Amino acid sequence: MIVHGIVLVIGLALAFAPFLFQDVRSAQVAARICVFIVLAASYDLLIGYTGIVSFAHTMFFGLGAYGAAMALKALGPGWDAVFLGGLAGTLTAAILAVLIGALSLRVKAIFFAMVTLAAASVMMVLASQFSEFTGGEDGIVYKAPDLFKPATKLLTDDDGKVLKLFGVSMNGKIAAYYFVFLTCLMLFLALMRIVRSPLGTVLEAIRENELRAEAIGYRVVAYRTSVFVIAAVVAALTGSVWAVWLKYTGPETTLSFSIMIDILLMVVIGGMGTMVGAVIGVTLMSLAQFYLKDLMAAAADATEAVPLLPDLLNPDRWLLWLGILFILLVYFFPAGIAGTLMKKGSH
Known part of the structure; x- marks a missing residue:
């Protein structure tokens, strides 16, 4: 009950952000949270529900982003470019997921993890090397559809001026945000539907005891490959949405290993195998990444007269405090925030 209350509050905050x-x-933070909730939830489908450890999730995210980015650059800022580019990136991600899954999911978990890490590294190198198409290390800058331009008037008054609602201009920025929010909401609900379906039950059975699941007639490799493809497709679609919002796509924003680590931490903090844990984990981690430095700067100023404390609270040491926060969360919430609260609530 507590978990659903927290998720509802976060959902409403994002809906009216x-x-x-x-x-x-x-x-920017709100849009990033929306995108990363879906990205973390799709990764939770792999690691939390099926027990698949993959390091290639950002590769699929990047494929979707680069697909949309290259199409918008080549075809111009139209919805046809978003659709065709997103479709191309998603199909490429699905094909790669089938190949990686079919070839590697028969092996032990650690070997599969190494295969996905190698694939992700290769994709990062390709994105940097094929600068003619991808822009290399500099990435690609392009324009989003006209609907998302700040000058676009969504609602106007009798004089033709942009209408304001609660002090906010109803222009293209609002349209861009709700495009991100609503698309991510639909993808998240689709993932929730999957884990609550008979397929979700089979995936949990495979995670708990692979040999027993195979013994009672489930084709484990086929199921594992299928869920790997589903997660890849969702990640690619999310990447396309992120590309449209950012109007820039580069290796650091979509393919970097640091993003993969962030996703893993978000899932662990929220609670693996809960799906709603992704909402809590992503929100907490994103707020810490973007606002912890500001909080520390304010605390350092407030404790200026205290010896040593301002030095410890120096904003440059924000990663140290983020690490301490993560250790405390793992200690007090061993099954993640959502997982631990759910277990306590069931007793």
Whole structure:
């Protein structure tokens, strides 16, 4: 009950984010949280529900982003480019997932993890080397569809001026945010439907005891490959949405290993095998990444007269405190925040 309350509050905050938090930075953080909730949830489908450890999730995310980015660059800022580019990136991700899954999911978990890590590394190198198509290390800059331009008037008054709702102009920025929010909401609900379906039950059975699942007639490799493809497709679609929002795609924003580590931490903090844990984990981690430095700077100023403390609270040491926060969360919530609260609630 507590978990669902927390998720509901986060969901409402994201739904009304443009009106609650009106600065540019807050809009960026809210959109990132929406995208990463789906990305973390799709990864939870792999690691939490099926027991598959993969390091290639950002590769599929990047394929979707680069697909949309290259199409928008080549065809111009139209919906046809978003659709064709996103489709191309998603299909490529699905094909790669089938190949990797069919060839590697028969082996032990550690070997499969190494295969996915190698595939992700190769994709990172390819994105950097094929600069003619991908922009190399600099990435690609392009324009989003006209609907998302700040100058676009969604609602106007009698004089033709942009209408304001709760002090917020109804322009293209609002349209861009709700494109991200609604698309991510649909993808998240689709993932929730999967884990609550008979397929979700089979995946949990495979995670708990692979040999027993195979003994009672389930084709384990086929199921594992299928869920690997589903997770890859969702990650690629999310990448396309992220590309449209950012209007920039590069190796650091979509393919870097640090993003993969972030996703893993988000799932662990939220609670593996819960799906709603992704909402809590992503929100907590994103707020810490974007606002912990500001909080520490304020705390350092407030404790200026205290010896040593301002030095410890120096904003440059934010990663140290983020690490301590993570250790405390793992200690007090061993099954993740959602997982631990759910277990306590069931007793």
